[in-house]
Amino acid sequence: MADPVLSLRDLDVRFNSDGxxxxxxxxxGFDLMAGQTLGLVGESGCGKSVTSLAIMxxxxxxxxxxAGGEVIFENRDLLKxxxxxxxxxxxxxxxxxxxxxxTSLNPVYTCGxxxxxxxxxxSGLTGKAARERAIELLETVxxxxxxxxxxxxxHQLSGGQRQRVMIALAxxxxxxxxxxxxxxxxxxxxxxxxxxxxxxxxxxRTGTAVLLITHDLGVVAETCQAVVVMYAGTVVERGDVSxxxxxxxxxxxxxxxxxxxxxxxxxxxLTAIPGSVPPPWERVVGCRFAxxxxxxxxxxxxxxxxxxxxxxxxxxxxxxAPIEGVSATxxxx
Amino acid sequence: xxxxILNRILVSIPVLFGVLFxxxxxxxxxxGDPARVQAGxxxxxxxxxxxxxxxxxxxxxxxxxxxxMERLAHGDLGRSLISNKSVTSELxxxxxxxxxxxxASLFWSIPLGIAMGTLAAVxxxxxxxxxxxxxxxxxxxxxxxxxxxxxxxxxxxxFPLFPFIGRGGPLWTMEGLRHIALPALSLGLIFIGPVxxxxxxxxxxxxxxxxxxxxxxxxxxxxxxxxxHGLRNALIPxxxxxxxxxxxxxxxxxxxxxIFSYPGIGRLAVGAILSSDFPLTQGTILALAVGFILxxxxxxxxYTQLDPRAQKx
Ligand SMILES: Nc1ncnc2c1ncn2[C@@H]1O[C@H](COP(=O)(O)OP(=O)(O)OP(=O)(O)O)[C@@H](O)[C@H]1O
Ligand code: SF4
Ligand SMILES: [Mg+2]
Numbered sequence: 235m236a237d238p239v240l241s242l243r244d245l246d247v248r249f250n251s252d253g254x255x256x257x258x259x260x261x262x263g264f265d266l267m268a269g270q271t272l273g274l275v276g277e278s279g280c281g282k283s284v285t286s287l288a289i290m291x292x293x294x295x296x297x298x299x300x301a302g303g304e305v306i307f308e309n310r311d312l313l314k315x316x317x318x319x320x321x322x323x324x325x326x327x328x329x330x331x332x333x334x335x336x337t338s339l340n341p342v343y344t345c346g347x348x349x350x351x352x353x354x355x356x357s358g359l360t361g362k363a364a365r366e367r368a369i370e371l372l373e374t375v376x377x378x379x380x381x382x383x384x385x386x387x388x389h390q391l392s393g394g395q396r397q398r399v400m401i402a403l404a405x406x407x408x409x410x411x412x413x414x415x416x417x418x419x420x421x422x423x424x425x426x427x428x429x430x431x432x433x434x435x436x437x438x439r440t441g442t443a444v445l446l447i448t449h450d451l452g453v454v455a456e457t458c459q460a461v462v463v464m465y466a467g468t469v470v471e472r473g474d475v476s477x478x479x480x481x482x483x484x485x486x487x488x489x490x491x492x493x494x495x496x497x498x499x500x501x502x503x504l505t506a507i508p509g510s511v512p513p514p515w516e517r518v519v520g521c522r523f524a525x526x527x528x529x530x531x532x533x534x535x536x537x538x539x540x541x542x543x544x545x546x547x548x549x550x551x552x553x554x555a556p557i558e559g560v561s562a563t564x565x566x567x
Numbered sequence: 568x569x570x571x572i573l574n575r576i577l578v579s580i581p582v583l584f585g586v587l588f589x590x591x592x593x594x595x596x597x598x599g600d601p602a603r604v605q606a607g608x609x610x611x612x613x614x615x616x617x618x619x620x621x622x623x624x625x626x627x628x629x630x631x632x633x634x635x636m637e638r639l640a641h642g643d644l645g646r647s648l649i650s651n652k653s654v655t656s657e658l659x660x661x662x663x664x665x666x667x668x669x670x671a672s673l674f675w676s677i678p679l680g681i682a683m684g685t686l687a688a689v690x691x692x693x694x695x696x697x698x699x700x701x702x703x704x705x706x707x708x709x710x711x712x713x714x715x716x717x718x719x720x721x722x723x724x725x726f727p728l729f730p731f732i733g734r735g736g737p738l739w740t741m742e743g744l745r746h747i748a749l750p751a752l753s754l755g756l757i758f759i760g761p762v763x764x765x766x767x768x769x770x771x772x773x774x775x776x777x778x779x780x781x782x783x784x785x786x787x788x789x790x791x792x793x794x795x796h797g798l799r800n801a802l803i804p805x806x807x808x809x810x811x812x813x814x815x816x817x818x819x820x821x822x823x824x825x826i827f828s829y830p831g832i833g834r835l836a837v838g839a840i841l842s843s844d845f846p847l848t849q850g851t852i853l854a855l856a857v858g859f860i861l862x863x864x865x866x867x868x869x870y871t872q873l874d875p876r877a878q879k880x
Contacts, residue, residue, distance in 0.1 A: 292783055317789075325785035332784075337777040340796055341876055342803075351795075352785040387875040403785070 238265035245303035256514040271444040273454035276464035326356040329404030331414040335397035339388040346384035356407040371402040394425035466522040473548035579860040590852035599843030645846030654850035665831035667738040676755030684766025706760030769801035810866035
């Protein structure tokens with residue numbers, strides 16, 4: 235496995251909203267390796283989208299403020315680039331797919347022209363060549379009859395088809411990094427599987443490094459090589475998919491795994507983690523998971539555990555790790 | 568497309584009919600006696616009565632209206648009681664000046680209003696934004712005749728830059744342009760406020776949408792994001808607003824033409840009403856109603872051009 239193409243170091247993002255300062259992302263860090271798919275998982279509201287938008291510098295500021303950290307891409311800190319330099323990368327060597335396929339395309343332009351716009355911007359393609367490349371891209375994302383669809387408006391396509399167009403758009407200029415923010419959450423289950431298949435395929439063919447954001451560990455198991463588990467704006471566990479799935483250590487990860495719908499968990503025996511995420515305005519001194527953690531003790535509530543390596547390629551932020559006998563199956567019984 | 572247009576025209580026929588009937592009835596209620604106008608002020612009462620019978624004015628309104636519609640179907644709008652010219656020729660002479668006035672006022676005010684609104688949205692909260700919004704509120708709340716009088720006072724009398732009486736000729740001549748300047752300025756001003764405010768709020772709303780984020784994620788320069796992915800979408804409600812304001816524009820044209828003695832449909836209408844020139848009044852109502860319907864049709868077509876979702880597939 236090669237060098238990291240994208241590295242986050244201690245990313246801090248805050249929202250300043252009417253006097254409050256919400257610390258939404260706290261010291262998040264990870265390495266995305268070349269040719270790898272990294273899964274970023276966590277419950278709704280834990281800061282996955284904010285993290286990904288911060289990487290692309292697409293957060294509106296105000297209210298958002300990137301208060302610290304580094305985002306290293308091609309040996310440069312993206313957070314220090316000028317707006318112009320950043321625009322050069324966006325849509326070029328960094329592509330992004332969003333959570334909302336229904337609204338992510340502009341309704342007043344054809345799908346083709348929205349792809350061509352990006353081709354013209356980064357690859358300098360114009361006229362016929364750009365159109366042909368757009369059709370080719372739509373073919374790559376397996377949109378049926380692409381030479382007709384290229385002239386369709388987004389409202390003429392279904393959600394899954396629109397997401398394919400978005401993928402084509404994100405891949406238009408052969409990016410080195412693709413950020414996919416829950417690309418399937420808004421879609422039907424069957425379509426979800428198709429889109430994930432497509433992403434896996436394209437990843438293997440192009441070798442693009444993919445940051446796949448999801449709240450579904452099942453998706454991670456099938457698609458990713460590495461995984462970062464986020465909880466309430468912090469990383470609680472990260473490592474190779476194989477080691478984490480074989481031996482999940484953080485109580486939150488264990489809970490998440492128990493919540494993964496499995497084929498054998500027929501009669502709705504999903505063990506959701508009781509309680510809910512602390513709101514970002516709450517100042518938490520100790521471990522953020524303590525209010526929901528079955529193992530929490532006084533130390534947990536008063537001291538923040540840092541990430542530390544418990545096995546090669548497997549880090550965890552929990553005082554109790556490594557614990558024997560805590561596993562996904564244990565959580566499910 | 569053609570089908571939509573034909574549909575719209577069909578739908579507007581009852582509207583036209585209604586407007587004509589209403590106009591007809593209102594003219595009956597208005598003070599003034601067309602028979603007396605026709606007979607002249609010194610004619611004896613018997614003559615006036617005789618003329619009234621000749622004109623059919625002694626019959627019930629509904630019968631009169633029926634006869635009017637019958638003549639209208641043959642393209643006959645009657646003759647002006649005052650000038651004795653055919654109403655058709657009177658209207659024909661006034662229609663071009665009015666269209667010129669509309670075009671001249673919209674030509675500068677709509678683009679300016681859109682530009683002001685867009686900049687105000689982009690620099691939201693800035694001094695410029697507040698300035699623009701203050702101007703537009705003032706523009707909305709000032710009555711049109713007041714704007715006309717102020718412009719005459721300053722640009723016509725105090726600093727006599729432009730003439731303020733009549734029409735100097737066709738729009739493409741120098742005199743025509745000079746004469747239309749003040750009326751077009753006044754009439755256009757009433758559009759600046761609504762258009763810039765609507766554009767501002769519409770652009771602000773669109774810039775929050777997901778597809779704008781996509782445009783940024785493509786690495787497009789901010790100017791392109793705002794114009795191509797913000798303003799372009801924001802224009803859809805602005806066009807609707809302009810469509811809704813057309814009646815306001817026609818009303819404004821009546822006032823403006825009258826104040827500037829500009830020989831258009833509006834002034835013709837006011838003159839006809841004041842002199843109880845019954846056929847001519849009815850003719851101008853017809854012209855204004857048709858104009859209203861036509862402009863709405865144009866706005867509708869423009870709307871479907873702007874919004875692909877409104878096109879039938
Ligand atoms: N513009 C904003 N102003 C204030 N708070 C915000 C803003 N955008 C996001 N947040 C907060 O940031 C937190 C993280 O949001 P984020 O969208 O990153 O969650 P997520 O992990 O992507 O969740 P989901 O799975 O639902 O997409 C949430 O608590 C949210 O309330
Ligand atoms: S540090 Fe304590 S509270 Fe936090 S996850 Fe570990 S055991 Fe639970
Ligand atoms: Mg999200």
